[in-house]
Amino acid sequence: MIIIKNSEEIDKIRKACFIVAKVLEELKGYIKEGLSTKDIEKFIENLIIKMGGIPAFKGYRGYPASACISLNDQVVHGIPSEKVFIKDGDVVSVDVGVIKDGFYGDGAYTYGIGRISEEIKKLLIVTNESLYKGIEKAIAGNRVGDISAAIQNHVESNGFSVVRAFVGHGIGRSLHEDPQIPNFGKEKTGVKLRKGMTIAIEPMVNMGTHEVIILEDGWTAVTKDGSYSAHFEHTIAITDGEPEILTKL
Numbered sequence: 550m551i552i553i554k555n556s557e558e559i560d561k562i563r564k565a566c567f568i569v570a571k572v573l574e575e576l577k578g579y580i581k582e583g584l585s586t587k588d589i590e591k592f593i594e595n596l597i598i599k600m601g602g603i604p605a606f607k608g609y610r611g612y613p614a615s616a617c618i619s620l621n622d623q624v625v626h627g628i629p630s631e632k633v634f635i636k637d638g639d640v641v642s643v644d645v646g647v648i649k650d651g652f653y654g655d656g657a658y659t660y661g662i663g664r665i666s667e668e669i670k671k672l673l674i675v676t677n678e679s680l681y682k683g684i685e686k687a688i689a690g691n692r693v694g695d696i697s698a699a700i701q702n703h704v705e706s707n708g709f710s711v712v713r714a715f716v717g718h719g720i721g722r723s724l725h726e727d728p729q730i731p732n733f734g735k736e737k738t739g740v741k742l743r744k745g746m747t748i749a750i751e752p753m754v755n756m757g758t759h760e761v762i763i764l765e766d767g768w769t770a771v772t773k774d775g776s777y778s779a780h781f782e783h784t785i786a787i788t789d790g791e792p793e794i795l796t797k798l
């Protein structure tokens with residue numbers, strides 16, 4: 550069931566998303582070589598709470614931490630650890646969810662640490678661009694498949710692949726609502742977009758093949774071929790004009 554939000558509800562989602570955006574922005578100056586992924590998670594948790602939010606992922610379906618931190622060949626849902634340290638050249642994807650006044654915000658950003666290769670730079674740029682190509686299609690009257698196809702075309706025309714095993718989603722009083730927003734698909738197919746829909750669009754892009762494996766912890770998704778992966782996510786609202794990016798400062 551797709552839940553259409555009124556302007557008061559969107560305002561609450563906007564407030565949750567503001568905290569997400571602030572956290573992802575602050576991390577640009579914080580994440581450094583030598584920190585553990587647990588240090589990064591603590592920083593995130595403290596900032597969310599300081600801003601009056603609740604970390605949304607902690608306890609969600611048993612997930613044990615306040616953010617997902619996925620390094621290099623980890624695609625999504627990496628669990629922060631005090632034994633894993635950031636190194637020069639790492640690709641660090643951070644996914645943050647916040648609850649504020651009963652509504653969720655969800656966003657992700659991938660940080661390249663220190664000296665990263667040209668190919669990794671391209672992976673980060675193309676993944677982020679693909680998110681914006683999808684957002685451009687998030688217009689009332691278009692269909693979910695228009696978003697999906699725009700993302701897939703941009704990624705594949707740059708020689709990378711789109712992860713199939715995880716998708717974007719509606720968001721509101723729950724972290725995951727209908728409809729699903731795949732990062733692959735065909736134009737002019739799927740659910741029609743309407744004003745008042747709020748959705749999280751989140752391309753996950755691999756340098757090699759799209760296949761992923763889940764590690765024994767039951768959460769961490771890694772690329773099957775060991776290639777690098779990137780993840781960018783925004784929560785947006787469908788309006789009667791341009792989409793509004795809620796997880797943007």
Ligand code: MF3
Pocket residue numbers: 605606607609610612617626644646655656657718749751782
């Ligand atoms: N952005 C991811 C999603 O929307 C984060 C969920 S992680 C979990 O699915 F820990 F909360 F499960």
Ligand code: CO
Pocket residue numbers: 655656717718749751782
């Ligand atoms: Co999400």
